[in-house]
Amino acid sequence: MRNPLSQTIVNIKPSGIRRFFDIAAERKDTISLGVGEPDFDTPWHVRDEGIYSLEKGRTFYTSNAGLMELREEICKYLSRRMDLNYDPKKEVLITVGGSEAIDIGLRAMVDPGDEVLIPQPSYVSYEPCAILAGAKPVIIELKNENEFRLTPEQLLAAITDKTKILIMPYPNNPTGAIMERSDLEKIAKICVEKDLFVISDEIYAELTFGDRKHVSIASFPGMRERTVVINGFSKAYAMTGWRLGYACGPEEILKQMTKIHQFAIMCAPTTSQYAAIEALKNGDTDVETMRESYNQRRNFLMHAFREMELPCFEPFGAFYVFPCISEFGMTSEEFAFALLDVKKLAVVPGSAFGLGGEGFVRISYAYSLKKLETAVGRLVEFVTELRNKA
Amino acid sequence: MREKILTFIEKNSRVELKELAILLGMSETDVANELEAMENEGIICGYHTLIDWDKVTTERINAVIEVRVTPQRGRGFDSIAERIYKYPEVESVYLMSGGYDLLVMLEGKTLREVSSFVSEKLSTLESVLSTTTHFILKKYKDHGTILHQEYADEREILS
Incomplete structure (x- = not known):
């Protein structure tokens, strides 16, 4: 029998988080701060709307691009929150989570040999998706001293004549880093000058703290026509399991993305689309309440790190903190395994998120304060014991 | 700031002053002063316990x-x-x-x-x-709290 497998996919490593947590899941009494999804339930009025749509028998396909009413609500939302204006008829596509949008966005825009710039540490799917699309991923290693922001110098150094796309993963998973207006201005200018396209993954856009409102790179001069904005409902409205995201961008690109979506997916789940309309129409206060809770937990963790003198830049986005553990002379994987072994506390090694993640661990604060308090207790013990040994 | 303090203590009035200050990113003195002022102004009228x-x-x-x-x-x-x-x-x-x-x-x-x-x-x-x-x-729900509720974290350990 011939080898049934594609060499391209065989050569791609499975997600490092998965490997780690398969082990963590087997240990009893483990507290996990590993999950990258909200601990809140989807707001009841949103769930209720999903149930209602089922009761009404709305169990059909929607159009490939998604329900027009949802696309219109998305455009209104982007206009009022992000100062972005899109045509719901031609420039919006409803996808199965933001992840699908990343995949088909890359597939719609690259040819073999094109280079895709991927700042890391970042979400685990950009690199494999770029490879699967036939492109060559080029990694930009983000630095702790820049608070894991992408600097113009780093970007310029990575650009070649083959560079076509820049992935902008902000607010960032796993570091919690954000890019503010002044940071983005310079990046946008380079993109226009060097004729780069941008896939901007803004799934955490609603989760920024300390009066630092999210700014979309698509809102800068000359950027709208070269940017695909990706967002979704998972993080802002605690709707991970509904699998609903969207992409907005120039008609030319969206048309091709819709084509892939049409053949591969058909349409995003109909129940989820009806629920999402309700989320956009009446969900602002839910988002606000959850944001405030996350912020309290963020404050709690940052204070705890200061107390135990664990270096960590203050992250203003997403729901992760990314403390530095290099003082202990272990790799982030060794540290995470030891922490799991000795204190039954699971965090994700920074190395799972690519270059630049070594020496750090990702701690999610999508957990109740009570749980975080217990977890911090265990972390303090662990850190103290390690320091006493040294 | 007042609203943030009130929203928090409405659900948990037993929180320690020090912790509340950390969570809200304020100084302990500021929180203590605000609480006292709001007690004096009759905004905070009591600290009760929800009992089933x-x-x-x-x-x-x-x-x-x-x-x-x-x-x-x-x-x-x-x-x-x-x-x-x-x-x-x-x-x-x-x-x-x-x-x-x-x-x-x-x-x-x-x-x-x-x-x-x-x-x-x-x-x-x-x-x-x-x-x-x-x-x-x-009583199923009182003061915004669902009674007889057990919470289990059903999220898969990883995502």
Whole structure:
């Protein structure tokens, strides 16, 4: 029998988080701060709307691009929150989570040999998706001293004549880093000058703290026509399991993305689309309440790190903190395994998120304060014991 | 800032001052001053504990009474409301729009205690025209908190 497998996919490593947590899941009494999804339930009025749509028998396909009413609500939302204006008829596509949008966005825009710039540490799917699309991923290693922001110098150094796309993963998973207006201005200018396209993954856009409102790179001069904005409902409205995201961008690109979506997916789940309309129409206060809770937990963790003198830049986005553990002379994987072994506390090694993640661990604060308090207790013990040994 | 403090302590008034300050990103002194000011201004009127009395052997009976009254010249409903809320067994009194005037919530130890309050004290007040008493059979949710709820984190350990 011939080898049934594609060499391209065989050569791609499975997600490092998965490997780690398969082990963590087997240990009893483990507290996990590993999950990258909200601990809140989807707001009841949103769930209720999903149930209602089922009761009404709305169990059909929607159009490939998604329900027009949802696309219109998305455009209104982007206009009022992000100062972005899109045509719901031609420039919006409803996808199965933001992840699908990343995949088909890359597939719609690259040819073999094109280079895709991927700042890391970042979400685990950009690199494999770029490879699967036939492109060559080029990694930009983000630095702790820049608070894991992408600097113009780093970007310029990575650009070649083959560079076509820049992935902008902000607010960032796993570091919690954000890019503010002044940071983005310079990046946008380079993109226009060097004729780069941008896939901007803004799934955490609603989760920024300390009066630092999210700014979309698509809102800068000359950027709208070269940017695909990706967002979704998972993080802002605690709707991970509904699998609903969207992409907005120039008609030319969206048309091709819709084509892939049409053949591969058909349409995003109909129940989820009806629920999402309700989320956009009446969900602002839910988002606000959850944001405030996350912020309290963020404050709690940052204070705890200061107390135990664990270096960590203050992250203003997403729901992760990314403390530095290099003082202990272990790799982030060794540290995470030891922490799991000795204190039954699971965090994700920074190395799972690519270059630049070594020496750090990702701690999610999508957990109740009570749980975080217990977890911090265990972390303090662990850190103290390690320091006493040294 | 006040609203943030209030929103938090409305759900958890036992939080320690130090912790509250950390969570809200304020200094301890600022939080303490705000709390004191809000107590003095009558914004914070008390710190109560939400108890599910059904889980305790002590019997409690809760009733909701709709009361229709004749308002008094010059004082409206205030004076009759006062006569009612002064009774210690009365938990809350609200002036309502709609088919009746005052909503009285009552807690008693026995059914007899509640019924005698209604028949002997409440109904006999001069301006009370009529009363309709409803007994509470079961509390599902109180003060925004779902009673009898068990929370399990069902998220897969990783995502």
